Structure formats: C-alpha cells, structure tokens
Amino acid sequence: MAKDDYYVIAYRILAYLYSCLKKGERVDINYIQSETDEFPIGRGYWEYIMRHLFEDGYIEGVMLVPICGKDAPGVKLTNGVMITPLGIEFLQNNSAMSKAKDFLKTLKETIPGL
Numbered sequence: 001m002a003k004d005d006y007y008v009i010a011y012r013i014l015a016y017l018y019s020c021l022k023k024g025e026r027v028d029i030n031y032i033q034s035e036t037d038e039f040p041i042g043r044g045y046w047e048y049i050m051r052h053l054f055e056d057g058y059i060e061g062v063m064l065v066p067i068c069g070k071d072a073p074g075v076k077l078t079n080g081v082m083i084t085p086l087g088i089e090f091l092q093n094n095s096a097m098s099k100a101k102d103f104l105k106t107l108k109e110t111i112p113g114l
Contacts, residue, residue, distance in 0.1 A: 001099060001100065001103040004040075004041050004045075005099060005100065008043065008100045008103060009039065009041060009049050009103065010053060010097070010100070011097050011100035011101055012038070012100075012104065013032050013039075013050075014053070014058060014059070014090070014091045015030060015091060015101075016090060017032075017059060017082055018083045021082055021083055024052065026079075027079075027081050029077045029081065033046070034047075037083075046075075047072070047074060047087075048072070050062060050077070051064060051073070051075055056086075057087070058084060058087030058090050060076060060080065060081070060082060060084055061077065061079070061081030061086060062075060062076070062081060063075075063078060064095065067070075075080075081104045090107055096097070
C-alpha cells in the first residue's frame with residue numbers, strides 16, 4: 001500500500017470526518033483538500049475519491065458541479081460535509097479500510113488526535 005492509495009486517502013478522509021462528528025466539531029474543509037501537506041494528491045484524483053465517497057453514500061454535503069468540456073463533474077464541499085452512518089460502517093468493517101488503517105499506523109500518519 002502507498003500513501004496515495006485510494007483506500008489510504010479514503011480512510012484518512014472518513015476517519016477525520018468521523019472524528020469531527022464524534023467530537024461535535026465543525027469540519028475544516030481546508031484540511032481535506034487536495035495538494036496540501038495532509039493530502040498531497042492532484043485535484044483530479046482527489047475529486048475522483050470524493051465523488052465516489054459521495055456517490056457510494058459514505059459522505060454527504062458534497063455538490064457535484066457539471067463542468068463544460070469534462071466528462072466527470074467537479075466536486076464542491078459544503079459546510080455540511082460529514083460522514084454518513086454507511087460511511088462509519090465502511091470505515092470500521094471494510095477489510096481494505098482496515099489495511100489502510102494498519103498502514104497509516106506504521107507511518108504514524110493517521111489523523112492528529114486519533
């Protein structure tokens with residue numbers, strides 16, 4: 001597994017959103033953006049991940065915006081972005097998520113405070 005593996009990035013996003021939900025804290029949208037220290041991936045790959053997390057029902061508070069000349073819509077996060085109950089289940093029970101969690105623990109790169 002690599003730091004930019006789909007499941008590693010998805011795990012970090014979902015774990016952060018779940019942590020915010022449990023603590024009753026507002027999600028810092030800037031924290032989960034692409035091309036940052038936390039998520040050093042390109043915008044297209046980030047949009048792909050966020051679009052699928054949304055379409056698969058794991059997160060809410062995402063707007064898919066049609067963009068002229070592109071096959072896939074763009075992704076806009078709203079202030080209401082959060083993990084769904086299905087996302088919590090996926091985070092806790094999916095074997096790929098478990099492997100991503102173990103991988104990140106070895107790197108000590110999970111979400112700060114988790």
